[in-house]
Amino acid sequence: MTKKKIVLAEDNSTLSLLLKFRLEKEGYELLMAEDGRKALDLIEKETPDLILTDIMMPFVSGLEVISHIRLKLDSDTPIIVFSSAGQEEMVIKAFNLGANDFMGKPFSPNELIIRVKRLLN
Template identity: 80%
Template sequence: MSNKKKIVLAEDNSTLSLLLKFRLQKEGYDLFIAADGKQAIELIEEHTPELILSDIMMPYISGLEVISHVRNKLEMKVPIIVFSAAGQEEMVLKAFNLGANDFMGKPFSPNELVIRVKRLLSS
């Protein structure tokens, strides 16, 4: 049994997913990648991650619906960081109202993300 912290990453941009996976695995995290919100919910239910990273705009099920599912249906307190393209303030506010812990506007620095992940996982 691995004692690595598990992270579910929900991102429909495969290039960004691979970059973040590489960067976070280098830091010692176990990563599970979902290409859409539906897959994200399946991975969250299967692996019970210590942290969730989610894009807001995704096919099938949005990041907002993922947050809502995690907080209301699964009743998990797991930290959630959402990201979204700039200029979507309304979406960001909705994400926080649904229970997101942090937000990053795209494009963002993978190094900054790592710092935010470490901060949320150490508290």
């Protein structure tokens, strides 16, 4: 059975590494991007099974990542969005653009894993 591929777009390297470690322990293959531009490159090259993206990132925002996936790539790959508190407007935009799920930071990696499994099964 091939591992499910997840692209993680997150500019906080501490959080990225923590999530990479936890998700790989669950048997997923993690592809890391520290900004939205790199995330889009990875998504186009690797066609992941799931995308995790922060909303606020350098160069290309998480919102732009979502709209690129849904409109340009015409893909329905599940997307989970992260956002810091107080960004309610961004979260609503993310859902309107086609995000499947949302987690406010800081969040529990265990909860993330449950949500990832739910979207991938």
